[in-house]
Amino acid sequence: MEIRxxxxxxxxxxxxxxDARRRGTLLAKQFGFSDELVGRIALVITECGTNLIKHTPEGGVIIAQVISLNDVLGIEILALDKGPGIANPAEALRDGYSTAGSPGTGLGAISRLSDTFDIYSMLNEGTAVLSRIWTYKSSPYPLRITSDFGALNIPKTGEPVSGDSWAIHREKERVLLVVADGLGHGLGASQASREAIKCFFENTQRDPVEIIKAMHLAIQGTRGAVVGVAELDLVKQQVNYAGVGNIEGSLYAGEDMSRFVSHNGTAGYDIGRVKAFSYPCPDGSIIVLSSDGLNSHLNLNRYLGLKSKDAALIAAVLFRDFNRGRDDASVLVFKTAAKRPLVGG
Structure with a gap:
């Protein structure tokens, strides 16, 4: 899946x-969504916005992303708040359920309008809602993939673009993940991080250390960037990670958490001696990479049940709760496939 x-x-x-409905539907029209799909998107955004106003004292945020999977376009809508939370999310999906004197059709309507729907809520922590609507009718996932990811990359308030960039490269037995954060913010930072990502795609046959060295040479003359590259070996069930600067990386295997080690340095200026570190990555593990726009104390283990949710919902909750609010902020979440029990006799 790619975010456009x-x-x-x-x-x-x-x-x-x-205004959110208008901007969301305009985005969908720009990418050629049908009138029927644009109507569904408008309703989902309206229901999400209405819920944010009715049920949370300070409102929240809606994030709408155009996505593609195997050349099939879709839109991903996230509604995030830090309100009182929902005691029983499953019950809240039932038509007629309400705690605010409203008809109680919001979440149920969003679920019915969506090809993919997920929700996560904790009492006194807030709620996150995910809706995806695809242009491909016979199946929202034309080709099944063995893992999934979610990502958010939001610019600093007032900036036209984010200085962060991220990317994923998949092979049959190998996955590469990268987050790059251009120094500062704005157009100059964006140029540096985008050049780093361009170099990443030109060097995917290499290991993380070699990729970072190639990035270092490629972005000289820009502001420079801090970068983190994770290589997941699906056969060995191992992650090799190399980073320079303050990209945060972590791996969750069950209740165990490993924080990735990075070296001081800046690609494009001085990377020093780059070294990769290896971490066991059994089936069902979760990898998280984030820029310093998110607090370094980020920890998935504080959220009961969140690891079982869609990777995009995981990324959204982490963004909501750990975003510093004063810089570009990006987070990339990758879930390896959980081992399924054998069925049959």
């Missing part, structure tokens, strides 16, 4: 719902 373009839409009062 996104909108970050704060919802603090009811007047912002119509």
């Amino acid at each position: 373009e996104h909108l970050h839409l704060p919802i603090q009062d009811s007047s912002q719902i119509s």
